[in-house]
Amino acid sequence: MITTVTLNPAEDKTFTAARLILGQVNRIDSVKNIAGGKGINVTKVLRQYGYPVRALGFLGGYTGKFIEDYVKSIGAECLFTYVDGETRVNINILSQDGYVTELLEPGPDIREKELDAFFEDFNKGIADSDLVILSGSAPEHVPAAVYYDLILQAKNKGKKVILDSSGIYLKESINACPYMVKPNIRELEVLSGRRIKRMEDAIGAALQIGGRGINHVMVSMGAKGLLYINDREIMYAKAPEVKAVNTVGCGDSVVAAFAVAEKQGMGNEELLKFCVGVSAANATTLESAVIPMDKTEELIEQVKIIRY
Ligand SMILES: Nc1ncnc2c1ncn2[C@@H]1O[C@H](COP(=O)(O)OP(=O)(O)O)[C@@H](O)[C@H]1O
Numbered sequence: 001m002i003t004t005v006t007l008n009p010a011e012d013k014t015f016t017a018a019r020l021i022l023g024q025v026n027r028i029d030s031v032k033n034i035a036g037g038k039g040i041n042v043t044k045v046l047r048q049y050g051y052p053v054r055a056l057g058f059l060g061g062y063t064g065k066f067i068e069d070y071v072k073s074i075g076a077e078c079l080f081t082y083v084d085g086e087t088r089v090n091i092n093i094l095s096q097d098g099y100v101t102e103l104l105e106p107g108p109d110i111r112e113k114e115l116d117a118f119f120e121d122f123n124k125g126i127a128d129s130d131l132v133i134l135s136g137s138a139p140e141h142v143p144a145a146v147y148y149d150l151i152l153q154a155k156n157k158g159k160k161v162i163l164d165s166s167g168i169y170l171k172e173s174i175n176a177c178p179y180m181v182k183p184n185i186r187e188l189e190v191l192s193g194r195r196i197k198r199m200e201d202a203i204g205a206a207l208q209i210g211g212r213g214i215n216h217v218m219v220s221m222g223a224k225g226l227l228y229i230n231d232r233e234i235m236y237a238k239a240p241e242v243k244a245v246n247t248v249g250c251g252d253s254v255v256a257a258f259a260v261a262e263k264q265g266m267g268n269e270e271l272l273k274f275c276v277g278v279s280a281a282n283a284t285t286l287e288s289a290v291i292p293m294d295k296t297e298e299l300i301e302q303v304k305i306i307r308y
Pocket residue numbers: 184219220221222223224225226239240241242244247249250251252254275276279280281283
């Protein structure tokens with residue numbers, strides 16, 4: 001069993017538009033509403049690879065119910081903690097000039113007793129899982145150190161923890177040393193306190209993070225690909241060129257692919273190629289975290305690895 005945690009799930013509204021002009025009336029060409037949020041996307045990808053998954057996190061109101069129904073429909077187990085507030089709606093605008101603009105709501109207010117209820121659910125939810133995946137931001141009034149506590153609790157029970165978060169939630173939790181962390185360049189800058197302009201900067205910062213006792217550091221670089229540092233190797237894989245339709249969910253696809261690779265016992269090179277292939281394939285579909293399997297195989301073949 002794999003447990004995914006999405007503290008701040010969202011209904012993702014994907015708008016397509018010719019262009020987006022600030023301060024003007026913008027008419028939308030099409031709308032697609034899907035269940036999203038980082039851990040929900042990870043759950044989607046893991047289910048496509050056939051793994052049993054239990055999804056945890058806060059849900060509330062009509063949007064929360066919509067997300068739970070979807071997660072059940074893909075065959076994942078649900079152990080969500082229901083709250084009085086309403087789960088958020090996030091907007092992703094894909095404009096024809098190639099820009100992806102995301103408008104992310106903060107999420108509902110979480111009361112102290114709701115947070116306590118979540119911690120109880122978490123301890124039940126991870127009992128039979130070997131991998132625990134913590135993804136995304138947290139809603140209002142959840143302490144910044146929430147992931148620090150969750151990582152330690154899961155590690156104390158012998159679980160491997162994967163962390164993909166941002167800002168204060170990432171910074172406050174990194175000293176709990178998850179098994180794997182996946183910052184993008186912006187997040188790596190937050191973690192290391194350094195500006196990252198060149199590959200050498202990214203390698204230096206990732207080594208600094210890994211040196212704290214994190215076994216696997218994957219730095220995602222959008223269309224440029226992935227840098228992967230573990231206790232033995234430093235490897236970079238350029239992303240294959242694809243016609244990107246929607247890059248939302250690419251980071252979540254890397255995380256899910258890493259979990260699949262871990263489950264399948266892939267070697268480092270195979271693992272990196274797989275993560276790059278799956279995430280590039282995600283970019284080719286309009287719906288986030290829907291992986292076209294044939295395309296993925298084709299893309300994996302194209303991935304070239306550079307060792308440092
Ligand atoms: N335009 C693209 N073409 C090919 N692969 C991409 C593209 N955008 C993202 N990817 C793949 O997805 C991974 C994660 O994307 P990234 O945007 O860095 O993550 P995040 O959404 O977490 O910021 C990248 O490391 C890369 O492998």
